Amino acid sequence: MSRMLVDKEAIRALADILTDTGLTEIEVSEGDSRLRVARNVTVQAAAPAAAAAPAPAAASAAPASGDAAAPADPSSHPGAVPSPMVGVAYLTPDPSSPPFVQEGTQVSAGQTIMLIEAMKTFNQIKAPRAGKLVRYCVASGEPVEFGATLAIIE
Template identity: 65%
Template sequence: MSRLLLDAETIRALADILTETGLTEIEIAEKDSRIRVARAPATVQAFAPAPVAATPATAPTEPVQAAATDPARHPGAVKSPMVGIAYLSPEPSAPAFVVEGQQVAAGQTLMLIEAMKTFNQIKAPRAGTLRLLLVASGAPVEFDEVLAVID
């Protein structure tokens, strides 16, 4: 059996990384061994939009409203392909790759996600206007989390 699986210090170090970064799971592999440390994600409270006075309507607007308030349902949602740390610029003193309201081209870099000391470019899947940028630079992101919305 590999020393990696028996090393409690390594497991504690990985658990500390989870706590420091806010990630919910981390995995390392070495030759024919691997360790995965996971914890239940913290409960996140979302802010609901302020209630709006009811107005008479002839057609139901619920599906349209759900798509407008839930970025994950938007057809232009850009989701994270991995767990990591998001960076909105190539270096701390450089301007951001993109800003909300900007026109973006298909394949244009929107941000970087650092995972396992590798910076991965997150590119626009299609051309359009960047309507929402849902992450802050230096923030941890989860797999399949919505990062941005392009109209």
Template identity: 65%
Template sequence: MSRLPVDVDAIRALAQILTETGLTEIEVAEKDSRIRVVRAPAQMVQAYAAPSGPGTALAPAAGPAIADPADLSKHPGAVTSPMVGVAYLSPEPSAPAFVTEGHAVTAGQTLMLIEAMKTFNQIKAPRAGTLKKLLVTSGSPVEFGEVLAVIE
């Protein structure tokens, strides 16, 4: 039985991509070789991390209204993902975000981009209001129907 050479560096690089993007599986095929790296999906609790930065702590009374992801899908101001892809909050890595929590948005204003099949799709505000909550981070994978933001 012959042993195929294993490219450990390629496996490490693919594992790093999984970590950076939040994906659970990646596969690369080249000529007659194929490398597939799979990891257990992160718990759903990790997808909704607490706000970071100074002064972002919520008062106890305000927390439950926005914090529970199950309730957010029924929120009248919920902005959901129309597709599966990767969310980006700015047009390029060094540019400022399209929107930030707490600021006013207008109907039709770009909130973020979702990359699907190498195409960047603008996700626009369905109505005017205040962006109360952004539920995704730049570079995070999103699912169809997932709540991306809440506008009130």
């Protein structure tokens, strides 16, 4: 019977990242080794409060845009840009700079539209196609999960 070695410091470091960022899980792999740390979060109490706060904004934005379906599920939009990783999104290169791209601006394929910080490394998120960046779906400093919609490019 072989005994698996567990790096308790790595587990603690990943757990600290989960706590600091508000994420629910994180996974790291190196060679044949994989380490995944996840935590259960009860969102039943937080969900009504979170749903109540954006509802007035969504309701007021729907008549102005004329497209009530867009705010409901941006991931189903054909121009959705999904997050390639778990981390914290940043729309600017640093806090005192303007965003990489303003909403409503044309972008070219491969142009940096934001950063995602993961494990203290800033990863450039590039536009997968040319088009108009219609909307950011995340705020700067907001934690994002893998596959979450970051922006819409039409």
